[in-house]
Amino acid sequence: MKSVVVLGSTGSIGTQTLEVIACAPERFRVAALAAHSNDVLLEEQIRQYRPEIAVLVDPDAADRLARRYRGRTVLLSGEEGLLAAAAYANADIVLSAIVGFAGLRAALAALAAGKDLALANKETLVAAGQIVTALAREKQCRILPVDSEHSAILQCLQGEKRSQVKKIILTASGGPFRGFTSDRLRSVTLEECLQHPNWRMGRKITVDSATLVNKGLEVIEARWLFDIDYHQIDVLVHPQSIIHSMVEFDDGAVIAQLGLPDMRIPIQYALTYPDRIASPAPRLSFNDISALTFEVPDHQTFLGLPLAYAAGKTGGTLPCVYNAANEVAVNAFLSGKIGFLDIYHVIETTMGRHQVALQPDLEALVTADAWARETAARYIDAC
Ligand code: NAD
Ligand code: MG
Numbered sequence: 001m002k003s004v005v006v007l008g009s010t011g012s013i014g015t016q017t018l019e020v021i022a023c024a025p026e027r028f029r030v031a032a033l034a035a036h037s038n039d040v041l042l043e044e045q046i047r048q049y050r051p052e053i054a055v056l057v058d059p060d061a062a063d064r065l066a067r068r069y070r071g072r073t074v075l076l077s078g079e080e081g082l083l084a085a086a087a088y089a090n091a092d093i094v095l096s097a098i099v100g101f102a103g104l105r106a107a108l109a110a111l112a113a114g115k116d117l118a119l120a121n122k123e124t125l126v127a128a129g130q131i132v133t134a135l136a137r138e139k140q141c142r143i144l145p146v147d148s149e150h151s152a153i154l155q156c157l158q159g160e161k162r163s164q165v166k167k168i169i170l171t172a173s174g175g176p177f178r179g180f181t182s183d184r185l186r187s188v189t190l191e192e193c194l195q196h197p198n199w200r201m202g203r204k205i206t207v208d209s210a211t212l213v214n215k216g217l218e219v220i221e222a223r224w225l226f227d228i229d230y231h232q233i234d235v236l237v238h239p240q241s242i243i244h245s246m247v248e249f250d251d252g253a254v255i256a257q258l259g260l261p262d263m264r265i266p267i268q269y270a271l272t273y274p275d276r277i278a279s280p281a282p283r284l285s286f287n288d289i290s291a292l293t294f295e296v297p298d299h300q301t302f303l304g305l306p307l308a309y310a311a312g313k314t315g316g317t318l319p320c321v322y323n324a325a326n327e328v329a330v331n332a333f334l335s336g337k338i339g340f341l342d343i344y345h346v347i348e349t350t351m352g353r354h355q356v357a358l359q360p361d362l363e364a365l366v367t368a369d370a371w372a373r374e375t376a377a378r379y380i381d382a383c
Contacts, residue, residue, distance in 0.1 A: 003031040003090055007106055008097035009045055010035040012202045013120040013263060017095050020268045023280045032085040037061040046073050055081035082106050087113035096121040099204050100327050101369050104128055111135045118270035120146035122221045127320040128365050129224030144270040149218055150225055151266035152244035152257035168228060169246040170218055171238040173198050175210040178239060182301050188340045198241040198261045207330045211343050216308025220319050223312055230313050235305060237295040260284050303344040316358035317368035324372035325350035332380050350376045
């Protein structure tokens with residue numbers, strides 16, 4: 001029986017993680033749940049999964065829940081509560097589905113406590129890949145990807161020698177604006193942006209998928225998860241999202257992982273690795289697929305990708321700044337303050353103004369993140 005902590009349990013990945021757990025009660029139990037402010041959903045989850053602790057980071061939401069809740073689960077609040085859940089002694093594995101840089105300290109707390117980390121929260125690896133992977137090595141913990149592309153790569157690498165990998169090919173759906181010119185992108189609306197063709201996800205990653213910043217974040221995520229150079233990571237647009245990613249080896253053989261686009265498969269693999277068990281996800285039927293197609297991404301229009309490669313190759317604090325500027329820009333876009341293409345201007349300008357520190361410790365990353373947020377916000381206000 002594996003005891004699982006789910007951080008970000010009320011979100012898209014968090015709720016799907018709990019579905020996976022509910023389908024295999026003989027294998028998993030929930031030790032702790034944590035979320036930001038959705039007290040109503042967290043309370044339902046507490047009743048269904050009976051964790052030992054449950055956390056709401058937002059103090060007002062935590063107060064609301066504490067006033068009406070009368071069960072056995074211990075309720076905690078704030079960042080302290082989140083870190084206590086991440087490092088909870090009775091847990092075997094921590095699945096982090098928090099969105100953004102806000103997940104970094106919890107990921108580090110889980111690893112410091114010797115827990116395996118099933119990671120959906122890619123921003124953590126983007127901002128602090130060096131620190132997070134070094135801590136995992138020191139503590140001999142696994143970082144198991146939940147992101148579908150990285151789960152695919154992990155599956156393609158089973159039984160293979162890492163030294164014989166020629167390159168990793170990350171697939172991208174291309175998002176709702178695939179094939180659009182910059183002119184057309186200038187006038188796209190938030191509603192259009194939130195209609196992803198293949199996946200239902202949280203709002204931030206849905207916007208990131210449209211800008212291809214999500215793929216940029218995934219390139220940096222792959223660099224750290226698989227300890228591979230940027231020149232060995234390619235991105236290929238594959239609109240059907242059936243091939244989740246591929247690995248090319250020295251002999252020219254390419255291994256791919258396929259499946260319907262359903263996050264419950266990679267979530268479950270991260271929890272059962274290296275085993276496989278029956279899944280609630282629908283099955284791929286080759287009779288229903290007429291074609292699998294591929295395109296080179298448009299780096300001139302979708303700047304999210306080249307900016308990520310630039311940030312990653314420079315390294316140091318720059319990927320952290322790329323991520324922070326994007327988080328601020330996406331929030332501004334979601335609240336109608338800026339247009340779609342402005343997201344790129346915010347990231348590019350903030351990166352351009354940054355003085356990179358090459359070997360940052362955690363404190364330097366936290367400072368760089370705060371600096372980038374302030375710089376991006378000032379740029380947006382001046383727009
Ligand atoms: P979401 O917005 O649906 O959920 C986010 C969760 O994080 C919520 O439970 C929220 O309460 C919690 N949260 C937010 N801020 C927090 C904070 N400061 N402290 C603690 N908890 C906080 O997002 P999502 O779509 O589930 O994505 C979560 C992560 O998984 C992101 O990093 C995303 O890039 C990644 N991811 C998502 C998908 C997907 O299909 N949704 C696929 C691959 C990777
Ligand atoms: Mg992905």
